Amino acid sequence: MSVKPIKKSHKLDNVCYDIRGPVMQKANQMEAEGARIIKLNIGNLAAFNFTVPEEMEQDLAKNLPNAAGYTDSKGIFGARKAIMHYTQQKRIKGVTLDDIIIGNGVSELIGFAMHALLNVGDEVLIPMPDYPLWTAATTLAGGTPVHYLCDEDNEWNPSIEDIKSKITSNTKAIVVINPNNPTGALYSDEILQQIVDIAREHNLVVMADEIYDRVLYDGHSHTSVASLADDVFFVTMNGLSKNYRACGYRAGWMVLSGAKESASGYIEGLVMLASMRLCANAPGQHTIQTALGGYQSIDDLVAPTGRLARQRDLAYQLISEIPGVSCVKPKAAMYLFPRLDPKVYPIEDDQSFVLEFLEKEKVLVVQGTGFNWHAHDHLRFVFLPIEDELREAIGRFAKFLKDYRER
Numbered sequence: 499m500s501v502k503p504i505k506k507s508h509k510l511d512n513v514c515y516d517i518r519g520p521v522m523q524k525a526n527q528m529e530a531e532g533a534r535i536i537k538l539n540i541g542n543l544a545a546f547n548f549t550v551p552e553e554m555e556q557d558l559a560k561n562l563p564n565a566a567g568y569t570d571s572k573g574i575f576g577a578r579k580a581i582m583h584y585t586q587q588k589r590i591k592g593v594t595l596d597d598i599i600i601g602n603g604v605s606e607l608i609g610f611a612m613h614a615l616l617n618v619g620d621e622v623l624i625p626m627p628d629y630p631l632w633t634a635a636t637t638l639a640g641g642t643p644v645h646y647l648c649d650e651d652n653e654w655n656p657s658i659e660d661i662k663s664k665i666t667s668n669t670k671a672i673v674v675i676n677p678n679n680p681t682g683a684l685y686s687d688e689i690l691q692q693i694v695d696i697a698r699e700h701n702l703v704v705m706a707d708e709i710y711d712r713v714l715y716d717g718h719s720h721t722s723v724a725s726l727a728d729d730v731f732f733v734t735m736n737g738l739s740k741n742y743r744a745c746g747y748r749a750g751w752m753v754l755s756g757a758k759e760s761a762s763g764y765i766e767g768l769v770m771l772a773s774m775r776l777c778a779n780a781p782g783q784h785t786i787q788t789a790l791g792g793y794q795s796i797d798d799l800v801a802p803t804g805r806l807a808r809q810r811d812l813a814y815q816l817i818s819e820i821p822g823v824s825c826v827k828p829k830a831a832m833y834l835f836p837r838l839d840p841k842v843y844p845i846e847d848d849q850s851f852v853l854e855f856l857e858k859e860k861v862l863v864v865q866g867t868g869f870n871w872h873a874h875d876h877l878r879f880v881f882l883p884i885e886d887e888l889r890e891a892i893g894r895f896a897k898f899l900k901d902y903r904e905r
């Protein structure tokens with residue numbers, strides 16, 4: 499008797515998340531066979547010996563006995579209060595406890611944001627390149643991702659012209675990832691204001707992913723796009739994964755602000771989705787108040803002599819020295835997104851290119867198309883390893899490219 503194959507649903511047909519896709523699976527297989535691979539593919543700070551602030555760890559342990567039950571679906575009071583205060587520091591007006599939903603990381607909330615809003619055929623403007631979960635979640639929710647260009651020649655700022663040209667009567671929302679993964683860009687207030695003006699004119703929800711808002715170099719400061727208007731509806735996301743090096747705590751939040759009255763139906767949908775999954779991971783929630791209230795952030799690491807700043811400088815310098823490779827220096831986050839000049843490196847398929855680099859040099863990076871970039875000419879490097887390891891990894895990259903040029 500033949501067995502009927504069990505297939506994945508059609509809902510997943512066009513859903514891609516290449517950061518943990520075939521290239522990572524290949525690396526896992528190579529490791530299982532004994533290879534030692536330098537992994538520059540995932541922004542997971544703990545894997546590179548960045549530690550969670552001690553007070554957060556202590557609070558996690560201390561609160562464990564209180565964390566066995568379900569919590570309010572929106573999250574525990576103390577955590578939401580601290581998030582509310584954080585919105586005040588970021589000058590986002592009028593946020594009450596009721597406007598905050600805590601989730602199992604921003605990842606879960608990105609899904610909520612899309613599922614609660616989109617009907618089949620609705621379009622969402624998403625940056626290109628993007629953090630690919632935004633595109634994947636839009637597609638999974640039945641929407642259509644429409645990518646707007648971020649301009650490498652203008653420090654990877656969003657192209658306002660391109661955004662305007664892509665708005666249709668079906669456009670429902672615009673996603674703003676600032677600071678940006680994968681480019682490390684930090685958008686100017688002028689650009690943010692122009693995006694807000696477009697959202698107002700076309701009645702778009704602004705979905706702001708600000709998870710790197712404290713991972714800022716060179717004394718830069720961050721403006722929350724939601725602080726720029728009261729008459730546009732904003733969903734702002736943030737969490738503990740990056741600013742507090744606590745990816746595994748799975749604690750993120752969404753803040754609803756601005757034109758809330760006009761979005762009451764959508765908010766009802768968000769609350770319904772939060773209720774259906776009962777609550778977010780309770781132990782993680784118990785560390786949010788400490789994280790946001792104390793001297794806990796990433797400030798020391800991003801200061802000019804801090805570990806992250808030094809690693810950024812080194813990685814940027816070494817990558818920029820390679821012939822035919824150029825890179826915009828990141829102002830924020832923990833990634834470099836260099837360009838390989840197609841005249842020097844005529845790459846036809848960047849995934850195959852990354853696989854070949856992995857197999858030959860045992861270094862794992864992610865191909866630019868994995869971030870919905872339109873051409874096969876970019877790669878993303880995480881600069882989380884210590885300086886010696888970065889030197890080794892980028893040295894191997896330079897060697898790989900030299901061999902490529904001499905083919």
Ligand code: PLP
Nearest residue numbers: 603604605629679709737739750
């Ligand atoms: N948003 C961006 C821009 C990210 O880079 C990441 C993780 O790398 C996430 C969201 C996911 O965050 P979380 O760990 O809170 O789910």
